[in-house]
Amino acid sequence: MEFKDIVMKRYAAKKFDGKAVPQKKIDELLELIRFAPSSFNLQTWKVKIVTDKVTKEKLKAAAWNQEQITTCSHLLVFCANxxxxxxxxxxEKTMLGNGATxxxxxxxxxxxxxxxEGMSAERKLTWAQKQCYIALGNAMNGATSLGLDSCPMEGFSPEQFAQILDLPKGLVPTVICPIGYAADSPMPKLRFKKEELFF
Ligand SMILES: Cc1cc2nc3c(=O)[nH]c(=O)nc-3n(C[C@H](O)[C@H](O)[C@H](O)COP(=O)(O)O)c2cc1C
Structure with missing residues (x-):
């Protein structure tokens, strides 16, 4: 699929059909996410992958009961590191391991x-979160390119997610992206006009 077709086809699915996405496809998607760019190449994010039904039920309650959480195949929880x-x-270790001196x-x-050194804790969090969104972009468009559907979601409680998922301190749930096969239809695309956005 051409990139422009991917961009036009992708939409925020509100419901999935519950079918499991084969692991091979998920692995392909994770590679597309892994290669997202990041500031200084520091990759200040980690993605918790949730497939377990019971955990998804708990997370749904912490996400305004949005159906995508329990009907998707894989729930990606993008955490700022x-x-x-x-x-x-x-x-540094990775660069040295790759042959740099x-x-x-x-x-x-x-x-x-x-x-x-010059960054406050708050600034580090905001900065790490920005990198999550770049990876999220790859996840959404990558999913479409692989014949999958997705939905970017901020409607959840990061505190409750961290607790339910027992995340290590320092990882802050930032944005989530359920992946699967949509069981709804896209709404017509509604966007501001070109001249309203670009100047
Ligand atoms: C950062 C972000 C957070 C969003 N949070 C939610 C959400 O919690 N629940 C939801 O159903 N859609 C959510 N959306 C989806 C948007 O409503 C949707 O992308 C927008 O209406 C444009 O529609 P489209 O993605 O289908 O083109 C979110 C989108 C973004 C980018």
Missing amino acids: TDVLGNIDHL HEQIKGYVNMMRGFE
């Missing part, structure tokens, strides 16, 4: 450490 320093260390990456790593 606020341990920016930990990710800098991780990225300390000398080559010293300047880059020090620049990132300096940047991190």
